[in-house]
């Protein structure tokens with residue numbers, strides 16, 4: 001005899017509860033951000049002005065205190081300052097050719113942490129997030145579902161996702177649904 | 186999922202991060218105003234589109250965002266090689282000059 005098809009009951013707040021078991025998804029504190037472009041000849045001068053060495057290798061990040069530079073491309077970085085210290089005044093004094101745009105309010109940061117963090121992000125991100133391919137400190141512009149993000153591994157089981165402000169609800173919802181699946185598997 | 190090697194990121198990355206950007210090694214003419222309509226049509230629209238190895242521009246749009254070139258086999262969809270923009274066209278078996 002055919003089995004009746006049942007439906008799985010999901011309590012209204014199950015997403016939020018499930019997320020607590022293996023992964024935590026929370027908004028990052030506000031921070032300052034600069035979209036930076038600089039040719040190789042300018043990297044030293046710009047690094048000095050920022051007080052953090054701009055990494056020159058793919059997927060590398062570098063930090064000094066609360067300030068971090070994330071490699072996005074051969075002449076492109078996303079620079080974050082999590083202490084709220086302005087970066088543009090110092091950069092404005094650099095004679096070496098470069099472009100720096102304050103995008104602090106364009107992005108939203110989301111912190112995904114816990115032992116299920118990589119699995120949750122991999123629900124929407126096609127990159128290999130194993131520790132050998134995406135080591136602690138690695139960063140990359142990539143995709144999360146249908147939006148572009150910058151992903152940064154700040155600890156073995158902790159990631160920071162930077163997405164555009166208008167995509168933040170989408171990113172948060174996608175991660176929460178993924179967290180439900182990861183914690184129930 | 187198809188993996189494509191980005192010559193700037195120096196690793197294989199998922200195809201979702203990339204976008205195709207047309208035939209590679211097209212040289213933009215310097216004397217456009219002196220060209221006939223037929224010559225301009227040849228530059229702007231006419232492409233080789235061979236069966237087999239093609240040379241294409243690709244962009245790692247959701248990665249390092251750089252344009253690069255790739256040789257791809259249109260029969261197998263295999264990427265034969267990828268190389269940075271500005272580097273010479275490699276000599277490959279089965280590819281037209």
Ligand SMILES: [Zn+2]
Nearest residue numbers: 191194245249
């Ligand atoms: Zn790349």
